Amino acid sequence: MSAQAAVLIAGVIPTPAVRTLPTPELAVSGLAKGFDRGAPVFSDVSFDLAPGQSVSLIGPNGAGKSTVLRCCVRLIEPDHGSIRLFETEVCSLGYAALRTLRAKVGFVFQRHNLVPRLSVLTNVIHGAQARQSGPGTWFHGLAPRRLREEALHCLDLVGLADLAGRRADHLSGGQSQRVAIARALMQRPRIVFADEPVASLDPSAGEEVMGLFVDLIRRHKLSLLFTSHNLRHAIDYSDRLLGLRQGRLQLDAPSACQDVESLRAFYA
Amino acid sequence: MRDTSIGTLTAGMPSRFERPGRVAFILYVVGIAFFVISIEGAEMSLSALITGLPNMGRMVTDMLPPSPDRLVAVGWALLETFEMALVGTAFGVLLSLPFGIFATRGLTPSPALYHLSRAVIAMSRTVPDLVWALFFVVAVGLGPFAGTLALVMDTLGFCGRFFAEAMEEAESGPREALTALGATRSGTIFSAVIPAAMPSFVNTSLFALEKATRSSVVLGLVGAGGIGIELKVSMDMFEYDEAATIIFAIFALVVVVERASAAFRRRII
Ligand SMILES: Nc1ncnc2c1ncn2[C@@H]1O[C@H](COP(=O)(O)OP(=O)(O)O)[C@@H](O)[C@H]1O
Ligand SMILES: [Mg+2]
Numbered sequence: 001m002s003a004q005a006a007v008l009i010a011g012v013i014p015t016p017a018v019r020t021l022p023t024p025e026l027a028v029s030g031l032a033k034g035f036d037r038g039a040p041v042f043s044d045v046s047f048d049l050a051p052g053q054s055v056s057l058i059g060p061n062g063a064g065k066s067t068v069l070r071c072c073v074r075l076i077e078p079d080h081g082s083i084r085l086f087e088t089e090v091c092s093l094g095y096a097a098l099r100t101l102r103a104k105v106g107f108v109f110q111r112h113n114l115v116p117r118l119s120v121l122t123n124v125i126h127g128a129q130a131r132q133s134g135p136g137t138w139f140h141g142l143a144p145r146r147l148r149e150e151a152l153h154c155l156d157l158v159g160l161a162d163l164a165g166r167r168a169d170h171l172s173g174g175q176s177q178r179v180a181i182a183r184a185l186m187q188r189p190r191i192v193f194a195d196e197p198v199a200s201l202d203p204s205a206g207e208e209v210m211g212l213f214v215d216l217i218r219r220h221k222l223s224l225l226f227t228s229h230n231l232r233h234a235i236d237y238s239d240r241l242l243g244l245r246q247g248r249l250q251l252d253a254p255s256a257c258q259d260v261e262s263l264r265a266f267y268a
Numbered sequence: 269m270r271d272t273s274i275g276t277l278t279a280g281m282p283s284r285f286e287r288p289g290r291v292a293f294i295l296y297v298v299g300i301a302f303f304v305i306s307i308e309g310a311e312m313s314l315s316a317l318i319t320g321l322p323n324m325g326r327m328v329t330d331m332l333p334p335s336p337d338r339l340v341a342v343g344w345a346l347l348e349t350f351e352m353a354l355v356g357t358a359f360g361v362l363l364s365l366p367f368g369i370f371a372t373r374g375l376t377p378s379p380a381l382y383h384l385s386r387a388v389i390a391m392s393r394t395v396p397d398l399v400w401a402l403f404f405v406v407a408v409g410l411g412p413f414a415g416t417l418a419l420v421m422d423t424l425g426f427c428g429r430f431f432a433e434a435m436e437e438a439e440s441g442p443r444e445a446l447t448a449l450g451a452t453r454s455g456t457i458f459s460a461v462i463p464a465a466m467p468s469f470v471n472t473s474l475f476a477l478e479k480a481t482r483s484s485v486v487l488g489l490v491g492a493g494g495i496g497i498e499l500k501v502s503m504d505m506f507e508y509d510e511a512a513t514i515i516f517a518i519f520a521l522v523v524v525v526e527r528a529s530a531a532f533r534r535r536i537i
Contacts, residue, residue: 099451099452102447105449106449113444113445114442115464117463117466126449129446129450129452130450133454133455135458138455138458180445184449187449
């Protein structure tokens with residue numbers, strides 16, 4: 001249906017049911033990936049992610065959750081399928097265009113992946129490499145004032161402004177992951193991927209960091225796609241829940257209809 | 269429980285020594301024979317060693333006490349030696365960075381550049397420093413500049429290889445994170461790979477400085493600057509007490525540089 005037609009009908013029949021759906025931020029269809037000419041880890045994975053939506057992806061170890069996330073920005077090259085991010089086909093992009101697109105995607109890994117010997121502030125400033133290259137983004141001492149201030153602001157959002165000068169390898173696990181979140185925010189992303197963001201933290205730090213993370217995502221009105229083995233998180237922090245098992249997407253349902261007990265059966 | 273007695277177990281015990289196969293046996297025999305012939309070739313001779321002993325004794329007594337006559341000249345030559353080592357190492361390290369990056373799988377911009385820089389590094393390493401010195405003496409003339417260039421090549425061979433290794437071993441996580449957020453290749457290299465490899469870079473560079481200090485001593489023998497020429501002149505003119513001063517000075521320099529670099533290394537890492 002064309003937009004014009006939609007407006008026309010809406011004018012004639014004034015029901016709230018007729019709305020043009022927003023184009024998804026991320027539209028994956030028919031995605032497949034295998035390694036070293038072996039059997040595909042998964043195939044025919046298709047899902048959409050609407051603007052501002054939060055989607056969780058669950059599945060047993062080795063099901064391919066991390067691989068799906070990495071394929072979406074081509075950290076791993078997919079074998080088949082189409083990935084449309086912000087209405088751009090990711091798989092056909094050249095190197096430079098791919099970089100521009102990646103810049104809009106925050107990626108939080110299970111391990112924080114901070115550069116150990118550099119300061120916390122420097123690690124956050126690295127996020128600005130999404131939009132600017134050159135020595136000004138390599139090291140906080142060389143960074144222009146506006147980047148230093150923005151980075152400090154991002155650190156403040158995760159509650160770590162007072163640790164800006166500390167070396168990244170002198171932080172606790174929870175603090176490191178918060179710095180990684182600040183680095184993702186420094187990108188000014190539109191969408192954030194998170195691969196088991198709190199799996200390496202103790203339960204209390206995990207709750208704290210996950211709560212803070214999702215809160216920031218909502219406040220900045222970003223879309224979120226995250227994987228988790230914590231079923232409570234997977235349900236509570238998402239609008240929709242995907243389940244990957246035996247190489248297929250076997251579950252795609254609103255999170256509100258899920259409960260931890262029935263989801264446990266998904267791993268059986 | 270399995271039913272095994274010690275008797276059945278020892279049947280499978282490996283014998284203490286492997287009996288060599290026929291080919292291996294022949295290779296051993298050939299190897300030993302060649303070594304015996306080599307002793308001949310090296311003109312190893314106990315009698316020459318014995319008749320030489322009085323000469324050595326005379327030389328040692330001539331050396332003692334070391335003569336302080338040319339202490340000032342020796343001091344300057346020593347300084348020049350260390351300056352050559354320092355400058356040669358510094359430029360060698362600077363040159364090693366781009367060559368090291370090109371020679372690192374995953375960082376190199378192109379396979380051609382990878383193989384080219386690997387080849388350059390391998391050549392700088394395998395050609396001995398004295399040969400480099402001879403080459404540069406012909407190219408730029410006698411003097412410390414030729415020696416310094418030789419040390420640059422020597423350092424490139426040493427540091428280029430170890431820099432590349434350090435960068436290959438650097439943790440991949442931070443690099444992946446920067447790639448994921450859209451950083452350029454140079455961005456990831458300068459903000460993730462080099463900081464991670466930095467302790468190793470510093471360590472290797474300090475070793476290179478120690479190595480260059482020892483090499484710079486002999487470069488003078490082929491006229492490439494430094495204290496070596498002083499030593500050669502003293503020896504040629506049978507001024508053994510002067511030679512002793514120079515040898516002690518060299519010894520002192522090498523020890524001081526090694527100690528200083530060890531102390532620095534402890535502080536950095
Ligand atoms: N770079 C890789 N090379 C080869 N095999 C890989 C690679 N990455 C992942 N795999 C394989 O793909 C499968 C899925 O891995 P992964 O996506 O990490 O699963 P999950 O995140 O769901 O635990 C695993 O069997 C893993 O061994
Ligand atoms: Mg995973």
